Amino acid sequence: MTSLGAQLNSGSYLCFLLWTLLLVALLPDGRQWLLLVIVVAFGWLSGRAVFQVLASRRFWLFILSILAMSPFVLGEADIRWGMLRLSWTGLETGLWMAVRAATLMLAFSVSLGALSVAQMVRLFDRLRLRGLGFALGVALNLGPVLRDVVEAAYHTLRLRGGFRRPARNARLFLITVIANGLRYGDDVVKAALARAFDPAAKLPQTSRFLGQADKAFIVGLAAVGVGLLL
């Protein structure tokens, strides 16, 4: 069986994300679980990203923490033991909060998880924002450089007794980090110019943003959305 993900382009995933955000905001509590089922089903049909999220400890910790805390902090108290309070309304509210949170987390993972960095850069190219794609690539590779810059600035200031005048040295720290980041940026500019990179150049389009299958998918989403709301 060909997975749904293989037939859809990036436009469908972005539309799906917007559709989910809209419905999470508009649907009444009682119908939120239907949306969750749809998101899980779409995630299952389009790849394996949804299972990775469902298998992660962080996801369940977040969801269960909402459920665990809600009777203590939300709603009017039904039972009180000194400082401790419990509310059934709070637990019910927490349950729906957890469903909404799970829906949103899964929708984001399914839609954005389907796009690799290379696909995101291609998506920007497709949207005639080649420079933004280039900036994303540069920013992703800047992490280790910035860490080195921050460490060097911190240790230099510390060894020169920077902690004795924290305000002045916080300013010096920021100036050093930003100035060194920009200096590294100048090297990147030289390298890009040496390769004749032009952010405004038009590239031949190799990938589609929306195809026939995507259009059908979006119409289907709209119909399901209206159905859920009515």
Next chain:
Amino acid sequence: MKFSTFTVRDWVYVAVFGALWGALEMTLGAYLHVLFPPIANTFFTGLIMAGIGVAIALVGRYFVPRPGAVLSIGIITTLLKVLSLGGMKIGPVVAILAEAILMELAFLSKTPPTRWRYVLAGTLAVGWNFFHKFVMMRLLYGKGITEVYLKMVKDGSQALGLDIGYAVAIIGVLFLFRVAVGAAAGWLAWRLGRLVARRIA
């Protein structure tokens, strides 16, 4: 807003400031979000992250003085946050994008930006922190405006030591506090931009 007028240097500087803001979100932001659980009062987390992030983005605007620069920095930061190991967190993503859009609005005028425009941009962006709670509570937790307002008044009365009857004053103080932080961030960004420009000249 014409991105085609951006030079390679502009895009690289957008990347540098986006990476700086993103690194801050992934380190300090993640740390603060662990310290303050999702449904506890996140007043300080949001305010600290918004204040520092807005200052960084506005310093970036100083070095890329083109319409769309702050929005681009915000988009890069958002994508870094989304792609980070910490995973997808909806609240910060919405906040970063909203702050970037609001800062961009402050630079819509064609006159050259001044210190006061930076202060306005900072104020608008950090001011979002006040409304963010209403939007996110509706989106994530399905709560109405009234419930969020009541909780904000209750939390605010405890934090400020004011009687709950002074609801309007409490809300006003909470909003003005954000405005003050935003204005300070804008002021600092202008000053920091000039100092960094002098250093690298």
